[in-house]
Amino acid sequence: MARLPTGIAAALALATLPLGLGGCVGVAVVGGMAAAGGAGYLAGQERGVNGLADDVQIKTDVEAALMKADPRFQQSVTTTVYEGRVLLTGHVPTPQMKFAAARIAGQMRGVRAVYDEVVIAPPETVWDNAKDAWITAEIRSKLMLDPTVRSVNYVIDTENGSVYVIGSARDQSELNRVTQIARYVPGVLRVVSYIDLRPGAPAAVAAVPAVPAGAVAAPSSPYPDAAPEAPIAVRRL
Secondary structure, X not given: OOOOOHHHHXXXXXXXXXXXXXXXXXXXXXXXXXXXXXXXXXXXXXXXXXXXXXXXXXXXXXXXXXXXXXXXXXXXXXXEEEOOEEEEEEEEXXXXXXXXXXXXXXXXXXXXXXXXXXXXXXXOOHHHHHHHHHHHHHHHHHHHHOOOOOHHHEEEEEEOOEEEEEEEEOOHHHXXXXXXXXXXXXXXXXXXXEEEEOOOOOOOOOOOOOOOOOOOOOOOOOOXXXXXXXXXXXXXX
């Protein structure tokens, strides 16, 4: 998600901070949040204290390398990192910039995988950025309030109505719930899942079938009285 003006970003800060490392949140903010949340916040994450520190370093390295290669990357590409897996989102004007961003990220120490979701398109408007920021904040809030979801294990980024979720689920049921919550938020056009199942969890990761328009959602849905707003795309990890 492209950077928002200070006023808009500040208004959404409280809602967008609690869920991990990525999106528009800087490294310094993540460090301060971990300190404020204490051991409970860190212990609640599957990646642990060392994993979080490694991801902070990778994010810092990737962003610095992108900035060095082309200052335009600072405003056009968002870097999200979870357990060494790097998700790149945003808008760039040329195919060369898109390929360069993925190549640079893949060369950084500690990177296990690069998920390139950068699109070749004009930059978003301030209004588009604000809508994306609201969607991200709304999803994060709903995940935090859901007792079946360990929300600290997920990072959300939204680009032009497409929601990208990266993180670690304790089981298939939790994975399904997270993507279902996201797809019901107004304004979401699609949900792209890069959620991994933690070791020892059932191995099958399959796309959750979309409910046809006008059909009644399954009882397990968090919003059983309405059809889902967006389809789910599960990326093979």
